[in-house]
Amino acid sequence: MTEPTLRGADPTTVRTALEDDDPFPGSAGFAGAVDGRLVRDVLGRVPLFVDGASETGGDPVWAFEPTALEEPTLFPAGAAAPADGPLPDPESGWALPDPDPLEGDAALEALEGAIQMATDAVRDDDREIAVAFSGGVDSALVAELLDAPLYVVGFPDSHDVEAARTAADAMGRDLTVVDLEPADLERAVPEVARATGRTNAMDIQIALPLYLVGERVAADGFDALAVGQGADELFGGYEKVVRLDHRVDAETVRGAVREQLRSLPDQLPRDVLTIEATGLEPVAPFLHDTVVEAALRLPDDLLADADERKRGFRRVASRYLPDEVATRDKKAVQYGSLVARELDRLARQAGYKRRMDDHVTKYVASLLEDRDTDPTA
Known part of the structure; x- marks a missing residue:
């Protein structure tokens, strides 16, 4: 089965949203490729990544998951730009509206x-x-x-x-x-x-x-x-x-x-x-x-x-x-949930003391490195 190139909305909805400059076309968010352009909704509700390591002039490299790319970078929310072009500015395709309040x-x-x-x-x-x-x-x-x-x-x-x-x-x-x-x-x-x-x-x-x-x-x-x-x-x-x-x-x-x-x-x-x-x-x-x-x-x-x-x-x-x-x-x-407390405790038990700069992040990185080195760990 072919992996879809657009998630969260159908291509017609996104095309119409682009034509009408409509940031809210009735979806729960969308991202992907439409007509050679990468798109991501104005609130970024669907993740979309481009590869900073891809060579200029080659096939554009993008994915819905960062694990699929060598150097994943989030595609900006509210943007629509050629898939083989430079990274666009946020809200360059759709802007977050500022309507008058209701009473x-x-x-x-x-x-x-x-x-x-x-x-x-x-x-x-x-x-x-x-x-x-x-x-x-x-x-x-x-x-x-x-x-x-x-x-x-x-x-x-x-x-x-x-x-x-x-x-x-x-x-x-x-x-x-x-x-x-x-x-x-x-x-x-x-x-x-x-x-x-x-x-x-x-x-x-x-x-x-x-x-x-x-x-x-x-x-x-x-x-x-x-x-x-x-x-x-x-x-x-x-x-x-x-x-x-x-x-x-x-x-x-x-x-x-x-x-x-x-x-x-x-x-x-x-x-x-x-x-x-x-x-x-x-x-x-x-x-x-x-x-x-x-x-x-x-x-x-x-x-x-x-x-x-x-x-x-x-x-x-x-x-x-x-x-x-x-x-x-x-x-x-x-x-x-007490997850923050217990993760801090595990970090300190593993030798990553609070006096260390960002000790929990260092502990997380060590667990990831251990798992990558030994997948059975």
Whole structure:
């Protein structure tokens, strides 16, 4: 079977999007080759890499996975350029729009309708789907609207396992707990590093829980893993979008949220490649074009303030979830699962002390080197 040259959309959709300068043609992201051009959607939801080692004048070398290339470089999001040409600038094909915000109820109705449309599209696909569930509002709303089985991953005393249990109880849902032990991290680190092409500590810490829950979901016979990715970036989930401090350039909450959206093209390939490495298809309903368009029209007061983040999103979620789940804060997955803590402990036990610069990254690189040297290790 021939490997498709375009993922996430059909060629006609992409051609029309180029002709109409439409960044959101109704897909969940796309990338690949169309009519001799490489394309990647404006949020970079589908990974696409070009080979920096390919010789000028030869056949263009690109791939959907970094492992297929000698020197993989991410093709810029929002770009469309000849496959044999130089690397284009980000958003040179499509730009992230900046529409006027809707007011109050109109913004909430548009957001709810978009989320319903995106989750309906997922349910209409003929796939067996499970949900990576942390007990937070993002994954809880995905779980409720997809009515799919729930899986949580973490060490036995972790925040995420306890939060997922209480949320599942409140929702009247069964929950599968994937309990971790340190050996799971040692085994999985080289697989994650190889699949993503990354060894830095933060990326590996974030990806490990996805990989380990995905392994279990795949072993249980599912085809796809649904995640709540994108909610924090889209709906104002970060403290810095309220503080407007040195970490952002914007002077408004909406402007700061747009800055966070532009971080997705670098983050999402890590998550997509990690899930795909388990044999599953990643499903992220909140990153569907319809939801992104609705999120871009949320006003400041439905994004975040000093008292509450993701305000509009939580109001929509409260129509489907118990209040205790819809209003719940969460920890980042690497901390909530205790993966970051345990990976740090393993690094120190292996002699990579905290006084060393970036000691966990060095430990990750050592595990990858050991596995490459001895594949049976």
